[in-house]
Amino acid sequence: MKKTVAVVGATGIAGQQFLVALDRHPWFEVTALAASARSAGKTYGEAIRDAATGSRRWWCNEEPPEAMLPLPVQHAAELDLTGIDLVFSAVESDVAREIEPKYAATTPVVSTASAFRYHDDVPILVPGVNLDHAGLLDLQRRRHGWKGFIPPLPNCTTIGLVIALKPLYDAFGIRRCFMTSMQGVSGAGRSPGVIALDIVDNIVPYIHGEEEKVATETGKVLGRLVDGGIVPAPFPVSATCTRAAVIEGHTESVVISTERPCRVDAAKHAMREFGRALGTLGLPSAPRNLIIVHDDPFRPQPRLDRDADGGMATSVGRVRADAAIENGLAFVLVSHNTKMGAAKGAVLVAEHLASAGYV
Numbered sequence: 001m002k003k004t005v006a007v008v009g010a011t012g013i014a015g016q017q018f019l020v021a022l023d024r025h026p027w028f029e030v031t032a033l034a035a036s037a038r039s040a041g042k043t044y045g046e047a048i049r050d051a052a053t054g055s056r057r058w059w060c061n062e063e064p065p066e067a068m069l070p071l072p073v074q075h076a077a078e079l080d081l082t083g084i085d086l087v088f089s090a091v092e093s094d095v096a097r098e099i100e101p102k103y104a105a106t107t108p109v110v111s112t113a114s115a116f117r118y119h120d121d122v123p124i125l126v127p128g129v130n131l132d133h134a135g136l137l138d139l140q141r142r143r144h145g146w147k148g149f150i151p152p153l154p155n156c157t158t159i160g161l162v163i164a165l166k167p168l169y170d171a172f173g174i175r176r177c178f179m180t181s182m183q184g185v186s187g188a189g190r191s192p193g194v195i196a197l198d199i200v201d202n203i204v205p206y207i208h209g210e211e212e213k214v215a216t217e218t219g220k221v222l223g224r225l226v227d228g229g230i231v232p233a234p235f236p237v238s239a240t241c242t243r244a245a246v247i248e249g250h251t252e253s254v255v256i257s258t259e260r261p262c263r264v265d266a267a268k269h270a271m272r273e274f275g276r277a278l279g280t281l282g283l284p285s286a287p288r289n290l291i292i293v294h295d296d297p298f299r300p301q302p303r304l305d306r307d308a309d310g311g312m313a314t315s316v317g318r319v320r321a322d323a324a325i326e327n328g329l330a331f332v333l334v335s336h337n338t339k340m341g342a343a344k345g346a347v348l349v350a351e352h353l354a355s356a357g358y359v
């Protein structure tokens with residue numbers, strides 16, 4: 001029998017991607033939807049239509065799943081979790097801080113929000129990278145007296161970075177990391193969003209709070225699970241996060257200094273081999289390749305590569321030695337911010353938690 005799931009924030013950019021990722025899912029069935037008071041009391045089909053103009057407010061390339069259009073949208077604060085096995089939460093952090101603990105009292109909550117990412121007993125889970133950190137969920141449950149738990153995904157900029165860094169960190173060690181992002185506008189969500197007057201023909205050089213998130217989360221995700229928490233990976237991350245005139249897909253220019261010398265072909269080999277173990281777990285949303293390494297110097301590009309392996313692969317290219325720092329290695333990556341970086345990545349985490357007996 002399929003596990004029943006609720007999607008909270010179902011009308012938003014990440015929420016819509018959840019509905020696409022869960023459409024005809026072999027293990028999960030969406031039986032409840034929730035959003036703000038604006039949408040509550042409507043069917044999903046009504047909630048994603050502008051009442052005044054009749055226009056549809058839908059941002060995925062795929063059509064909205066037919067079966068979900070008649071489902072009623074509940075108010076997230078009053079969501080009825082009777083008979084629900086799992087909640088996917090895609091609301092802004094201030095809302096998540098209020099509602100996710102209430103849900104977690106009875107039900108597991110896989111979240112895309114940052115509200116609890118930095119708590120000691122909260123693992124930030126990334127498929128293929130640190131699913132062993134899920135062991136922390138038992139502590140979280142005991143501490144709070146919850147039946148459920150909250151494992152968030154990292155920020156959508158962190159996720160591609162940690163996937164690309166993990167095989168290099170394991171094979172060569174990392175002393176320091178510099179990353180400059182050119183992030184797609186969908187990453188800002190619908191509210192507050194990014195207005196066309198600011199972004200068309202432009203690059204905006206600052207995203208509030210993003211650089212701190214990337215630095216902290218990278219250390220935590222690549223850290224070591226110990227009794228009672230995670231010891232972060234010790235290398236510093238210097239991040240510059242910018243918004244580019246791209247709809248979807250975060251592009252990141254990365255330079256690292258490794259502990260041990262790392263030849264370019266050895267780095268490419270480590271990245272190409274990485275993630276094969278994830279592919280053997282039988283998880284329905286797992287990509288064939290967690291990392292795709294391009295030799296063509298004009299790749300990766302967001303338009304060409306964001307949808308690789310259903311938006312679940314991190315595409316890497318321009319791998320080269322960087323003589324400006326000791327043991328320097330540079331590369332460019334593209335990662336899909338609303339698929340692997342949010343909804344479908346969260347579904348993959350939930351598949352792992354289900355197969356490991358947590359859900």
Ligand SMILES: NC(=O)c1ccc[n+]([C@@H]2O[C@H](COP(=O)([O-])OP(=O)(O)OC[C@H]3O[C@@H](n4cnc5c(N)ncnc54)[C@H](OP(=O)(O)O)[C@@H]3O)[C@@H](O)[C@H]2O)c1
Nearest residue numbers: 009011012013014035036039076090091113187189190191
């Ligand atoms: N966009 C991305 O690429 C991305 C990637 C990774 C993580 N995330 C995270 O995912 C979360 C959602 O982001 P988004 O981009 O999908 O935002 P969004 O497009 O602005 O959608 C926000 C959703 O939250 C609902 N909502 C707003 N206020 C609410 C309230 N007071 N109570 C209950 N629900 C409320 C909205 O419902 P109404 O339609 O009814 O207003 C909508 O469903 C954020 O935490 C974000 O950081 C986003």
